[in-house]
Amino acid sequence: MSITENPASTHVPKPREITTEPRFSDRVFRGVVSSGGFISLIVLGLISLFLLYNGFGVFRSEGLSFVTSFDWVPESIENGTEASYGIGAMLYGTLVISFIGLFFGFPLAFGTALFLSYYAPEWIKKPMVLVVDIMAAIPSIVFGVWGYFILMPHAEEWARLINKYLGFIPIFSMPGDFFTRSPFIAGLVLAIMIIPIITSISREVFAQTPLDRIQAAYALGATRWSMIRAVVIPYGKGGVIGGAMLGLGRALGETVAVYTVLNLVYDIRPEILLSAGGSVASLIVNKFGEANAPELKALMAAGFVLFVVTLLVNLIANMIINRTVRKG
Amino acid sequence: MSQIKVNSLASVASARSSETSSQGVGLEARSIHAWFGQKHVLSDISLDFYSGTVTALIGPSGCGKSTFIRILNRMHEFIPTAAMAGEVLLDGKDIYRSGVDVTKIRLGIGMVFQKPNPFPSMTIKENVLSGLKLAQIKINNSDELLEDCLVRAGLWSEVKDRLDQYGGTLSGGQQQRLCIARSLAVKPQVLLMDEPCSALDPGSTLRIEETIRELSENMTIVIVTHNMQQAARVSDYTGFFLSDGGPGQLIETAPTSQIFSNPKDKRTEDYVTGRFG
Numbered sequence: 001m002s003i004t005e006n007p008a009s010t011h012v013p014k015p016r017e018i019t020t021e022p023r024f025s026d027r028v029f030r031g032v033v034s035s036g037g038f039i040s041l042i043v044l045g046l047i048s049l050f051l052l053y054n055g056f057g058v059f060r061s062e063g064l065s066f067v068t069s070f071d072w073v074p075e076s077i078e079n080g081t082e083a084s085y086g087i088g089a090m091l092y093g094t095l096v097i098s099f100i101g102l103f104f105g106f107p108l109a110f111g112t113a114l115f116l117s118y119y120a121p122e123w124i125k126k127p128m129v130l131v132v133d134i135m136a137a138i139p140s141i142v143f144g145v146w147g148y149f150i151l152m153p154h155a156e157e158w159a160r161l162i163n164k165y166l167g168f169i170p171i172f173s174m175p176g177d178f179f180t181r182s183p184f185i186a187g188l189v190l191a192i193m194i195i196p197i198i199t200s201i202s203r204e205v206f207a208q209t210p211l212d213r214i215q216a217a218y219a220l221g222a223t224r225w226s227m228i229r230a231v232v233i234p235y236g237k238g239g240v241i242g243g244a245m246l247g248l249g250r251a252l253g254e255t256v257a258v259y260t261v262l263n264l265v266y267d268i269r270p271e272i273l274l275s276a277g278g279s280v281a282s283l284i285v286n287k288f289g290e291a292n293a294p295e296l297k298a299l300m301a302a303g304f305v306l307f308v309v310t311l312l313v314n315l316i317a318n319m320i321i322n323r324t325v326r327k328g
Numbered sequence: 329m330s331q332i333k334v335n336s337l338a339s340v341a342s343a344r345s346s347e348t349s350s351q352g353v354g355l356e357a358r359s360i361h362a363w364f365g366q367k368h369v370l371s372d373i374s375l376d377f378y379s380g381t382v383t384a385l386i387g388p389s390g391c392g393k394s395t396f397i398r399i400l401n402r403m404h405e406f407i408p409t410a411a412m413a414g415e416v417l418l419d420g421k422d423i424y425r426s427g428v429d430v431t432k433i434r435l436g437i438g439m440v441f442q443k444p445n446p447f448p449s450m451t452i453k454e455n456v457l458s459g460l461k462l463a464q465i466k467i468n469n470s471d472e473l474l475e476d477c478l479v480r481a482g483l484w485s486e487v488k489d490r491l492d493q494y495g496g497t498l499s500g501g502q503q504q505r506l507c508i509a510r511s512l513a514v515k516p517q518v519l520l521m522d523e524p525c526s527a528l529d530p531g532s533t534l535r536i537e538e539t540i541r542e543l544s545e546n547m548t549i550v551i552v553t554h555n556m557q558q559a560a561r562v563s564d565y566t567g568f569f570l571s572d573g574g575p576g577q578l579i580e581t582a583p584t585s586q587i588f589s590n591p592k593d594k595r596t597e598d599y600v601t602g603r604f605g
Contacts, residue, residue, distance in 0.1 A: 213445055221459060230462055231447065
């Protein structure tokens with residue numbers, strides 16, 4: 001009140017510029033962490049540039065058909081064939097096995113996370129969290145070998161059963177009797193491999209559920225399950241979806257394990273139980289050893305496409321996770 | 329100065345007490361003890377809560393009021409190291425007896441928390457009716473119940489045109505009344521309120537106190553409060569809790585007018601006259 005009466009204050013001052021001088025130790029620490037951050041960005045950028053640079057020729061000569069056509073024929077003087085590269089079937093196969101992996105892995109991981117967060121007694125919780133986290137550290141070739149020798153004999157029988165009872169659905173039909181090394185089995189191996197990441201991210205978001213909302217639900221006579229449905233799942237939904245997308249990202253890029261349990265065929269087949277599938281990453285590991293120089297460039301181009309697809313999936317995942325965190 | 333304060337509180341309290349008459353015991357606490365880990369935080373609390381009355385629990389911070397009220401509807405056990413002894417009788421039956429369905433207990437003994445906590449993913453309407461969904465109770469006339477609860481919580485006129493908006497769009501005081509309406513929808517016999525106004529402005533506080541007075545006609549209400557004026561304004565009975573460094577104890581319980589005008593214990597007098605706490 002006194003301010004408005006004061007004639008001296010009738011002119012409106014300009015906003016002051018507020019600066020702070022960080023102390024030396026702050027500047028050093030800031031330098032260390034920002035260089036760490038920038039280096040990882042630079043490395044990522046260089047990798048994609050390297051792949052793009054090497055694959056550019058292939059992109060130019062093949063055009064869009066590089067991602068739509070199914071042939072992978074290197075140039076051969078003896079046979080007189082001209083080079084033709086297309087990863088359409090592989091790209092499709094990658095998506096198919098990744099979604100099969102997600103289909104089986106996501107419910108398992110989601111259930112595991114709920115169990116660990118709200119049902120598991122303390123004595124089982126700690127060792128189980130440890131085991132699930134260790135699963136993420138197992139080399140993927142081990143999953144491949146396990147999938148080939150242990151899982152496949154069983155999964156083959158499951159596939160036969162699915163075919164027997166659900167064979168009228170086109171994707172479960174079977175033109176012959178080739179049940180091994182199918183997208184179905186590769187998907188099962190991927191499911192196991194993506195469980196840890198989805199579980200730990202889901203657990204993380206479930207743990208952040210505000211306690212006051214949980215208590216509000218219980219105080220209204222909620223059972224544990226109705227509380228989870230009304231409070232925990234709505235709160236954690238975005239984070240869980242983000243976790244699933246990160247799992248999908250891992251499945252898309254998985255190489256060796258898939259290569260061990262999947263028969264690569266340069267064709268798009270709708271039957272997921274049939275021993276014929278595709279995977280861009282497995283294609284690369286399959287051809288890399290004996291590729292001639294132009295084919296190597298085509299493999300780099302394939303790698304670039306996979307890189308872009310995986311990056312997109314991860315970006316979407318991050319967007320979803322960030323949105324949830326801000327909401328909470 | 330303190331004498332004036334005591335007198336004014338006492339006159340408010342006595343005006344309040346004359347309005348109501350007790351109708352028998354709704355909830356009884358028998359020799360309640362509580363622990364967190366090894367720490368003994370409540371010692372031997374016995375207290376009756378009469379139907380149709382409001383009982384205020386007052387006392388300085390850390391004296392165990394909130395722990396005690398959370399024992400009354402089995403919210404205490406959600407804290408991992410928490411333990412308790414004694415009995416809480418609802419209609420003469422111990423709510424801690426073995427084989428009891430704890431969700432049914434909490435339906436009968438509702439709770440309103442310190443911080444308003446409506447479910448943000450639900451609309452105002454869904455929030456009010458959420459207890460029915462959570463406890464899997466089916467009813468036919470949900471619109472009637474919705475209006476009834478919001479009217480009784482004193483919120484109907486402010487939200488009747490925007491029942492499909494989210495609960496988070498309301499002000500703090502409105503959110504707290506929404507939480508009260510939500511508690512009422514499952515028709516509890518007893519309503520526990522743990523400092524329901526401590527996060528609210530004076531206007532909203534007054535509004536909620538009116539609501540409490542209206543509700544008390546046919547419920548048992550227990551309210552924890554730091555605000556002695558509030559205890560004097562809304563309650564019929566007052567219990568004074570105090571901890572002398574050890575576990576919290578119930579020093580004195582009496583009709584509110586007596587606590588504020590003529591307390592028996594010196595420590596109660598010191599507290600209500602503002603000599604400490």
